[in-house]
Amino acid sequence: MGTTEEKPRGRDAGARVTISDVAGALGLTKSTVSRAMNSYPDISEATRLRVRRMAEKMNYHPLSHAQAIKTGRTRSLGLVLQFSDHDSHRPFLAEFLAGLSAGASAEHWTLTVAAADSDASMIETFREMLRDGKADGFVLPRAMTEDPRVKFLSSAAVPFVLYGRHATAKGAAWYDILGEQAMQDAVAHLAKLGHRRIGFINGGAQYCYAPLRLAGFREGMRDAGLPVDEDLIESNAVTLADGERAGDRLLTRPNPPTAIVCAVDFAALGVYRAAAGRGLVIGRDLSVIGYDGIPEGAYAMPPLTTFTVDNRAAGERLAKLLIRRVRGEDPELLRETTTATFVERGSTAPFRGSI
Structure with a gap:
């Protein structure tokens, strides 16, 4: 003779679990359970965890429309x-x-x-x-x-x-x-490799990250004891074409950089094109570092040194x-x-x- 599964007292086995059921199982008020489920600051973390665990155990899920009416939130x-x-x-x-x-x-x-x-x-x-x-x-x-x-x-x-x-x-x-920290670290890496003329190609000037990354580049140059050549700084490069144009300008300077730090990977890959147009080999004649970690960088020739997010x-x-x-x-x-x-x-x- 088989055993009969015990049904929760006061409701049918197939009925939806309510907040009253959870409160009863825990010996708490409905208000406390509700506030715990909604992470009110006056409820301790221990109580919140206790309530959430019981809710998961009992398969309790608040009705979204009821929550919206009660809290004004969707x-x-x-x-x-x-x-x-x-x-x-x-x-x-x-x-x-x-x-x-x-x-x-x-x-x-x-x-x-x-x-x-x-x-x-x-x-x-x-x-x-x-x-x-x-x-x-x-x-x-x-x-x-x-x-x-x-x-x-x-x-x-x-x-x-x-x-x-x-x-x-x-x-x-x-x-x-902290993109500025990445730019600072990029300069430190290049300086350690013996580079002294290091260029910088920044991203879109409309974004808050641009001044931060420029400041990081400048700080990195100061830390390495290197002078910042303003002629080796470009901005507003966010696409391959932008990066190629900025790279062309830097590489046609009377005393061009031997390494370039780019605020975004697409600009860095654009520099690859500019270098190829001048017969330069990336990783041999010119070092390049990007930022973003886009998939294209990993499959470039050679693969792009970068900072991934x-x-x-x-x-x-x-x-x-x-x-x-x-x-x-x-x-x-x-x-x-x-x-x-x-x-x-x-x-x-x-x-x-x-x-």
């Missing part, structure tokens, strides 16, 4: 991609989105992604998503020095978190990679910071940075003599 993070940007379809986007989704899912939130093709349509997309209740806050990739997204969301009192630091955005939360991890952290911001934490206490990872490949080599 438990959804918003991301608006601007497809007019120079590399909006790059492979890194898949990892970034995977990280955002994982970070949101870990808190039982969702990710809503929309697209825009201009600044004006982006702001209108924000308005539509907010009006339709599709997001409680937004992740903003690529912080810009003059950022209409920050201006709009700040004026509308909508939570957001930047992927990048913004020098003047008060009340902004952010997560960023873990975009999946960045997405996860941004999601978690935004959820904390939506829940009311001080945005200026939600600021995190990390470092890129140096990957030495064949595009750098000891100095061989003047080019």
